Amino acid sequence: MTTPTLDNFWMPFTPNRAFKAKPKLLTSAKDMHYTDVDGRQILDATAGLWCVNAGHGRAKITEAIQKQAAIMDFAPTFNMAHPLAFEFAHKLAGIMPGDLKKIFYTNSGSESADTALKIALAYQRTRGHASKTRLIGRERAYHGTGFGGISVGGIVRNRMYFGSLLTGVDHLPHTHDPELNAFSKGIPEHGADLADTLERLVALHDASTIAAVIVEPVAGSTGVLVPPKGYLQRLRSLCDKHDILLIFDEVITGFGRLGAAFGADYFGVTPDILCMAKGITNACVPMGAVAVSNRIYDTFMQTADAPIELFHGYTYSGHPLACAAGIATLEVYAEEDLFNRANTMAPYWQEAVHALRDAPHVIDIRNLGLIGGIELESRPGAPTARALEVFDRCFDKGLLIRVTGDIIALSPPLILEKAHIDQMVETIRAALKETA
Ligand SMILES: Cc1ncc(COP(=O)(O)O)c(C=O)c1O
Known part of the structure; x- marks a missing residue:
């Protein structure tokens, strides 16, 4: 060639x-x-x-894409939809942790992160807590390249060229301490108390101004930073204590990477919102998704002040080829x-x-x-x-x-x-x- x-x-x-x-x-x-x-x-x-x-070149997945392409190339999911979008959402919901049973489709991990942040903000406003607008990310986090993702992310070069980013964002410290945990095998022993920085941010801003905390269960792109034992549990209980949403960005840790369906399953900690992409279609067709709890979804359905409950979405949300790929991918994961x-x-x-x-x-x-x-x-x-x-x-x-x-x-x-x-x-x- x-x-x-x-x-x-x-x-x-x-x-x-x-x-x-x-x-x-x-x-x-x-x-x-x-x-x-x-x-x-x-x-x-x-x-x-x-x-x-x-693994690459999985016939079941590529055949499902080809078959769907021949039947129907595209259908919008604004105001109408196609059956595969519902079928895939149902199947995805079946492997989601806790009550994260409502699926919003995106096309990438970046879009999933931005979608999760937007749902968190809109949720707080919809339930009458409009002052909860602050977002908390983490140092050395990667949540893709949208403006939301780079604002809560913690990689200097991904941030410094792009102006003032989102306002009202703070960062927790990252969880990597080479002095305490060098060459740790698996989950490091020391450092769960790093989650307590959230208390300091609450003391500084008041919980009534904080919408959500977003973290990767394991930070992948910044060098595989595994959270210390008990850290995610501590973060979960602090979020509960202060009525703050917890978002897990599982774009890397989802779909078996840690030896469980999601990092949430592996660590036994269920977030309120969970971001996916990558392994969702085994990467055959670009796709992402955000799973939200029934509680969040029901709040929108019961109290949204307009016929459209969430003013957000993408032309290709729930694209038929991506849904076909996703359904076949889940089957491959399960069968094998x-x-x-x-x-x-x-x-x-x-x-x-x-x-x-x-x-x-x-x-x-x-x-x-x-x-x-x-x-x-x-x-x-x-x-x-x-x-x-x-x-x-x-x-x-x-x-x-x-x-x-x-x-x-x-x-x-x-x-x-x-x-x-x-x-x-x-x-x-x-x-x-x-x-x-
Ligand atoms: C945790 C996390 N979130 C978001 C993204 C962005 O995904 P994408 O490149 O599909 O936009 C990535 C990509 O590596 C990621 O690791």
């Missing part, structure tokens, strides 16, 4: 100038592997971008018991990832379910350079990893075998050894 011109595509979150010097082009994918433009097999240690949870499979593989994964502790440049390792984070010592004056070099070397050796800052983030498809894990770890080890 010839290399296409690289002149016109402005690539997202990519050093475009460097990419052109050494392009990486993927041309097909099956199960655990991509094939690149030179015909090389690349083992996928990142499930694409934390999203292809059932993939959430449990992630759970079964997790102990082997944990030991394998932590075996890199003695590899060059490694200063911390974190894991949960089938996620791993390997933090490298940054080169003086050149943050991210070392991880990018490891990324390049791994790709040359036939392994796709993700790097974020100087952290290697791993999130393989849940179908992986132990031999794939061994190959991932040995390739990363070899790349680290070669890295100056």
Whole structure:
């Protein structure tokens, strides 16, 4: 295959100038592997971008999409709908934790985060608590790239170029403390009290001004930050105490990544609103969704002051191809018991990832379910350079990893075998050894 011109595509979150010097082009994918433009097999240690949870090229899902495309390409879901949108919402509700039984469709994780924040604000107003407008995010959080998501998010470069963002936003501290919890296996022991910062924010602003707190159960994109034991429980009880909504952004932790359907199930903490995307369709068609509690939905239905209860939605909310993909994806997850499979593989994964502790440049390792984070010592004056070099070397050796800052983030498809894990770890080890 010839290399296409690289002149016109402005690539997202990519050093475009460097990419052109050494392009990486993927041309097909099956199960655990991509094939690149030179015909090389690349083992996928990142499930694409934390999203292809059932592995690549799943016939059941692609056939469902093709079938639906032939029947009906598109139908709006404003004022009318198609049966698959209801069927998929019903099936999704069947695996949601607690009473999160009402599904609002979006097209991405960013839209899910912004939708969740908007529902929280509109809910407070609809139930007569119009002064509850403040949103609380967290340092080192990633909630996508919409203005809501970057405002409650905690990544400086995702925020600093884009003006004043949303007003009325505060941040909890992030949960990563290398002094206390370095090289923790699974859930770190120390730091549940970091949730108590919410009390300080309540003391500062008063709970009557706070609408919602949003957190990722495990922060993925900022380097796999696993919350300390008891932290999410503490956050839940503080939100209850102060009548503040708790939103979980499960765009990464959803659909089996931690060895349970959702992080909420894994940690035994149910939020009021839950954001999804990525694994919802096994990434075959862009889609996201927000699940809300019956209580929130019923409040809108009973007290909204206009015929339309929520002034929000997207042209492609509940797109027929995405719904078809989503239904087939849930079937694949269930038929192959993939959430449990992630759970079964997790102990082997944990030991394998932590075996890199003695590899060059490694200063911390974190894991949960089938996620791993390997933090490298940054080169003086050149943050991210070392991880990018490891990324390049791994790709040359036939392994796709993700790097974020100087952290290697791993999130393989849940179908992986132990031999794939061994190959991932040995390739990363070899790349680290070669890295100056
Ligand atoms: C927790 C979380 N929220 C939101 C997003 C944004 O999703 P998308 O890129 O589909 O907009 C991501 C993407 O990685 C994410 O990890």
